Amino acid sequence: MEVLDLVIVGAGPAGITAAIYAKRANINFALYEKNFVGGNVVNAYEIENYPGYAKINGADLAVQFNSNLTELNIDVNYDEITKISKNDGCFALETAYSGTIYAKKVLLALGTKSRKLGLPKEDQFMGRGISTCATCDGNFYKGKDVLVVGGGNSAVSESFYLANICNKVYIMTRHELKADKKEIDKIKNFKNIEVIEFKSINELHGDKKIEGVTLIDTNTKELSELKVDGIFLYVGQVPPTDFLKDLDILNKYGFIEVNEKFETKVDGIFAIGDCISKNVRQIVTAVGDAATAIHFINE
Numbered sequence: 001m002e003v004l005d006l007v008i009v010g011a012g013p014a015g016i017t018a019a020i021y022a023k024r025a026n027i028n029f030a031l032y033e034k035n036f037v038g039g040n041v042v043n044a045y046e047i048e049n050y051p052g053y054a055k056i057n058g059a060d061l062a063v064q065f066n067s068n069l070t071e072l073n074i075d076v077n078y079d080e081i082t083k084i085s086k087n088d089g090c091f092a093l094e095t096a097y098s099g100t101i102y103a104k105k106v107l108l109a110l111g112t113k114s115r116k117l118g119l120p121k122e123d124q125f126m127g128r129g130i131s132t133c134a135t136c137d138g139n140f141y142k143g144k145d146v147l148v149v150g151g152g153n154s155a156v157s158e159s160f161y162l163a164n165i166c167n168k169v170y171i172m173t174r175h176e177l178k179a180d181k182k183e184i185d186k187i188k189n190f191k192n193i194e195v196i197e198f199k200s201i202n203e204l205h206g207d208k209k210i211e212g213v214t215l216i217d218t219n220t221k222e223l224s225e226l227k228v229d230g231i232f233l234y235v236g237q238v239p240p241t242d243f244l245k246d247l248d249i250l251n252k253y254g255f256i257e258v259n260e261k262f263e264t265k266v267d268g269i270f271a272i273g274d275c276i277s278k279n280v281r282q283i284v285t286a287v288g289d290a291a292t293a294i295h296f297i298n299e
């Protein structure tokens, strides 16, 4: 039975950076990713706050990240880690497809996934009228009307991408827009974007695909109808950490609790990036966490 020094789970910015630093430190490790290299970066239309690039499309940055891995001969194992347990002085990590792997240490770089609205029929329409990625699915709505749900930076900036493709883009938020002023100011450059504040979706309409929604005013509770062909959700992110519940390392929101060395309370399990309990979830903080964590993992 081979026991690796380290398994890194997740190949978003945090996991990729950890792999780069681990390789350079000559650690015997493996990198696991259940979807694609780049993580949530792939979902970002324009990134304007990552040093070295005045502005870069998220998918393009993910390609650059991937070339870092190729350059250093780091393999990505495309599989999901489904369970982690202690096993005779090391950890056993069960995978979805390739059996169990063993490691002395584990670094969790799981990131987050999009929060859903919790509406009836939402799961049925996911991928068939409801999307969480404008850059991935926007082209399906060429010349059509779409509703972007959310009021933060992601909702507003992804609307700009959609406005270049769609006939009409509604940005709807339960409160007021909370995005940075710089982003809000750009909305006026798009004649086909309309902001709807203090409303939320009460009901989804359609049979095989989305045909419209009933909105509810969050103050007056008044109902209104809106015809749209697609809905893009930017209502926050949740950590994909259900499979870690038995380890008792999560806070009440499902984020992983760590100390300043990125250690969890289970000796040998570390966590970094968006999946940990922290204040700022960005690419720069994810990559910073990774460099520091590998320093302490290699101590």
Ligand SMILES: Cc1cc2nc3c(=O)[nH]c(=O)nc-3n(C[C@H](O)[C@H](O)[C@H](O)COP(=O)(O)OP(=O)(O)OC[C@H]3O[C@@H](n4cnc5c(N)ncnc54)[C@H](O)[C@@H]3O)c2cc1C
Binding pocket: 009, 010, 011, 012, 013, 014, 015, 032, 033, 034, 035, 036, 037, 038, 039, 040, 041, 043, 044, 045, 046, 047, 048, 049, 050, 079, 080, 081, 082, 109, 110, 111, 112, 113, 154, 158, 240, 272, 273, 274, 275, 281, 282, 283, 284, 286
């Ligand atoms: C629409 C959008 C726009 C954004 N725009 C910006 C921006 O402009 N600037 C900025 O700095 N940040 C932006 N962000 C935030 C940024 O993408 C994140 O902060 C960053 O990606 C976090 O990196 P991470 O590696 O921690 O997590 P992620 O990027 O989420 O990567 C985690 C990876 O782990 C994998 N994974 C999860 N669980 C498992 C498992 N059990 N087994 C195997 N693999 C697993 C996932 O598939 C994923 O690839 C944006 C986010 C979104 C959603």
